Amino acid sequence: MTDFTTDYLIVGAGAVGLAFADTLLDEDPDCHITFVDKHARPGGHWNDAYSFVALHQPSAFYGVNSMAFPSEQIDDRGPNKGLYALASGAEVTAYFERVMNHRLLPSGRVAYHRLSAFTGREDGGTARIRGVLSGEEHTVTVRRKLVDATFYQTSVPSTHKRAFAVDEGVAITIPGGLPDLWKDPARIPSNFVILGGGKTAMDTGVWLIETGVAPDRIHWVRPRDSWLNNRKYVQPGEEFLAATVESQIAHLKAFTEAEDGHGVFEALERGGYMLRIDPDVRPEMYHYAVISEGEIALLRQITQVIRTGRVTQITRGALHFGEATHAVPEDALFIDCTARAVPFTAEANSGPQFRRDTIVLQPVHVPLVTFSAAVLPFGRIDLIGHGLIMAILAAVVAEQDRQPTPLARWQEAIRQPLSGIPLGLGLALVVFASCYTGLHGALYPAGSYPLPPPSERSTHGFNPDHPHGPDMLSHRH
Numbered sequence: 514m515t516d517f518t519t520d521y522l523i524v525g526a527g528a529v530g531l532a533f534a535d536t537l538l539d540e541d542p543d544c545h546i547t548f549v550d551k552h553a554r555p556g557g558h559w560n561d562a563y564s565f566v567a568l569h570q571p572s573a574f575y576g577v578n579s580m581a582f583p584s585e586q587i588d589d590r591g592p593n594k595g596l597y598a599l600a601s602g603a604e605v606t607a608y609f610e611r612v613m614n615h616r617l618l619p620s621g622r623v624a625y626h627r628l629s630a631f632t633g634r635e636d637g638g639t640a641r642i643r644g645v646l647s648g649e650e651h652t653v654t655v656r657r658k659l660v661d662a663t664f665y666q667t668s669v670p671s672t673h674k675r676a677f678a679v680d681e682g683v684a685i686t687i688p689g690g691l692p693d694l695w696k697d698p699a700r701i702p703s704n705f706v707i708l709g710g711g712k713t714a715m716d717t718g719v720w721l722i723e724t725g726v727a728p729d730r731i732h733w734v735r736p737r738d739s740w741l742n743n744r745k746y747v748q749p750g751e752e753f754l755a756a757t758v759e760s761q762i763a764h765l766k767a768f769t770e771a772e773d774g775h776g777v778f779e780a781l782e783r784g785g786y787m788l789r790i791d792p793d794v795r796p797e798m799y800h801y802a803v804i805s806e807g808e809i810a811l812l813r814q815i816t817q818v819i820r821t822g823r824v825t826q827i828t829r830g831a832l833h834f835g836e837a838t839h840a841v842p843e844d845a846l847f848i849d850c851t852a853r854a855v856p857f858t859a860e861a862n863s864g865p866q867f868r869r870d871t872i873v874l875q876p877v878h879v880p881l882v883t884f885s886a887a888v889l890p891f892g893r894i895d896l897i898g899h900g901l902i903m904a905i906l907a908a909v910v911a912e913q914d915r916q917p918t919p920l921a922r923w924q925e926a927i928r929q930p931l932s933g934i935p936l937g938l939g940l941a942l943v944v945f946a947s948c949y950t951g952l953h954g955a956l957y958p959a960g961s962y963p964l965p966p967p968s969e970r971s972t973h974g975f976n977p978d979h980p981h982g983p984d985m986l987s988h989r990h
Contacts, residue, residue: 527557530662592807
């Protein structure tokens with residue numbers, strides 16, 4: 514006899530699992546959901562992040578569908594001036610606690626096992642969980658689906674394993690250790706060395722400068738540079754609508770006209786939609802990071818940039834890059850920002866979202882991970898149709914870039930498709946009808962994973978009470 518019974522067992526109570534459950538509560542009003550998570554509170558990796566971490570984009574693009582972040586206002590100072598404020602890490606974790614405690618648990622249909630680990634599943638579908646601190650083991654009967662919300666395996670500096678050696682006596686920390694330096698003034702170094710070229714390293718550089726550290730005291734090991742989205746064009750609200758449409762049209766035009774990937778980004782940079790820290794270095798990566806022009810201006814003040822590759826060893830007063838060595842001040846404090854947000858190991862679990870009795874939450878709209886999770890409860894067949902509709906709209910709008918000003922481009926992008934509705938609609942219907950079946954077969958090919966029978970090819974399996982369920986017309990009322 515099992516200890517608990519549930520319809521959906523969600524492994525992971527981070528942003529992705531919470532966004533999925535939030536929608537599922539509304540879409541399947543009779544289901545029961547159980548969370549199992551190793552952390553002491555909801556929020557996943559946000560519980561492990563450095564204290565000065567913040568969202569890179571406005572909070573309107575994050576979180577769950579049913580609950581907005583409590584405060585969204587325009588910054589009137591700092592490098593983000595004129596744009597929507599960025600929720601701090603503390604605000605994000607508090608938000609997810611509110612989602613769990615004021616939205617999910619009060620429904621009476623959600624159970625939450627904190628500080629617990631999912632340890633596996635028996636052949637009959639019964640899952641096993643174990644208390645991290647207590648060591649007690651329990652079994653859970655899962656009536657419908659196991660939901661894996663750990664695909665991203667998000668790594669942060671406090672949880673990742675270093676890929677380089679550090680000699681004894683070398684002063685090294687993670688970004689989260691910097692705010693505590695005041696407790697021991699003797700540890701405050703003459704120089705700081707940032708390791709890594711990602712957004713965590715950028716956050717650290719901005720934080721150091723904003724706290725008063727002179728840029729010439731900062732060294733930055735940056736093996737590769739990255740293209741960065743200009744936050745000015747990643748804003749919600751009517752006041753930013755024209756800029757948003759302008760940016761999307763510019764993206765479509767760049768993809769149409771450029772000869773290669775570098776050309777796409779360089780065209781977008783000329784329009785101000787993409788940014789890079791060093792204008793003289795061609796970026797080699799793009800991870801969807803979002804940054805403001807003010808932050809770029811601060812980071813460009815750091816001129817001691819080391820581009821010798823990835824660090825293999827750190828000794829007192831020296832960085833080693835294989836056979837190459839780069840000298841640094843002996844009392845320098847090294848800051849490890851080399852954690853990879855989504856490690857390569859996550860790729861091993863990539864594949865169909867729906868795998869018989871398991872749902873593996875993966876991106877369907879990169880890079881909006883919470884949006885991707887929130888749309889999954891509508892059913893996978895729906896996603897193909899929605900994707901086709903968006904692709905058709907994008908193709909129509911892509912032809913409308915004929916005016917020089919942003920406002921005129923926005924007006925033209927809206928007016929032209931509307932004026933050609935008969936032709937556009939006819940084309941859309943033809944494309945939709947001809948591509949729907951083919952795309953479904955391509956995305957869910959026979960043999961790639963054993964698929965359930967047609968009556969179960971939705972998020973919830975067979976449930977006559979579910980609005981998207983099979984045979985809904987014959988079973989309802």
